[in-house]
Amino acid sequence: MTRRKRPVYPAGQRSALCLTFDLDAHTMWTSKDPGNAARPAVLSSGDYDLGQGLDLVLGLLAGHGVRTTFFVPSDVAVAFPSAIGEIVAEGHEIAMHGTDHNPLPDRSRPAEAALLRSVKDTLEQVSGTPVRGYRAPLYDVTENTRDILAEIGCTFSSNFMDSLHPYVVHGDHGAIVEVPTHWALDDGPHLLFANSPPNHRQFLGNDQIARIWLDELRAIHALGGVTTMVLHPQLVGRPSRVELPARLLDAAEELGEVWLPTMGELAAHVLDAADVLDRGKA
Template structure:
């Protein structure tokens, strides 16, 4: 029987993403603080539909807003690892990345009673060490890579990349990769950000964006018998009123279309019989 899974995931950064970029004046910090307002709205929507979701929460957020994070756990949502400082691993030494990973996992353990099973990298930019560190820390899945859309796969380590040569595929690991995409992320579509050397325009219509998100699910339904589609959202982004209106409509449509809502941990475990080896081009055919 066809089965089409949806993972609603929320990167609960609060102010951490602004702080890690050096944006520490009152206005950008207040943008992150709005995530507390957005989180309450999202929790109400999920409760109304009986949907459990996954929240990737930096240690910063857990220790800054403990009562809100406790509400997430009480509501039955999965708490995933999203670093402590929201610094991209590619910008850290191995020692810095490991220290940050351990510190954040301890914050999650204090909050939930156990360490996280899933990881999502800040800025979706893994370092050459991240996979090794995740395996050493006992993670079951990662959700930071974009090598597929509806079919989880095994994360690799040790790819050999040299300009002018074909890619040398590395070793497939036991870590399940739950693929994501910038197109299925609210932040680049909606957030206006003026940075020192660039401007991220954002501010698109949620009607247009979320129609595209709906169509992505419809294509999954028509193209595969079993699949997982992951949506990535940020409470301070999707939590704005007119975006919530369209998000609610999207959830209603997904329910109508027969979507099976799961936490990422649940979906990663269900995916195991569906994973195929993909270290060469024959895996796609």
């Protein structure tokens, strides 16, 4: 595969902010330790994800008039279709996040292709909407992933950390837009704490996390890039923590010229811009 950087944003927009959410629910915990399936207190964080955490996040987005992308494991969608319906009813996009938040059990191309087709079909059946993108659990992709996504009719991937700009990847089965991110923009490293298995860290104050995220947003904006936030309602959806994405939205408004698309909208614009440029060179 090859990649080519393109001018990608609508007129009057200098950068993009994709405030995306992973709705992992209980799979965040069962994927780390299967024994957590028998630990109700551990799983209660997944209940919060689907309940008050999601409510606070959806309220924040509605209050700012923002539509975004939710990445959902297919097992979560099947088990909790009402949550998916609520997200879709608010105008948000559903995208793939594996089956059960575990890495690929079989990394061969045929097995990965079959799994991604199955996940896409399941999410489309539950959500009643087209599914166009993929974020792998723990960003664990293979050299075949993006070409498989193109083969099954997707338009975007959000797994790599190799650029500040969205870019087009051309493969045997078509083009995919990669919307890059970075661990610093994922709330997990800042907020995830667990006993099973041990994942002990000191919780940071909002001002410390906000400084990291706001500094990144402003620096990426100056370079005309995309700030791809990877957030989880059971983490950033705590009552005090939901202030963090609110600060990002306020900062984006203050900066001006920050586009707030869904990932599907961003990918469509990037691909259209690439087509226009290609026709101009013909």
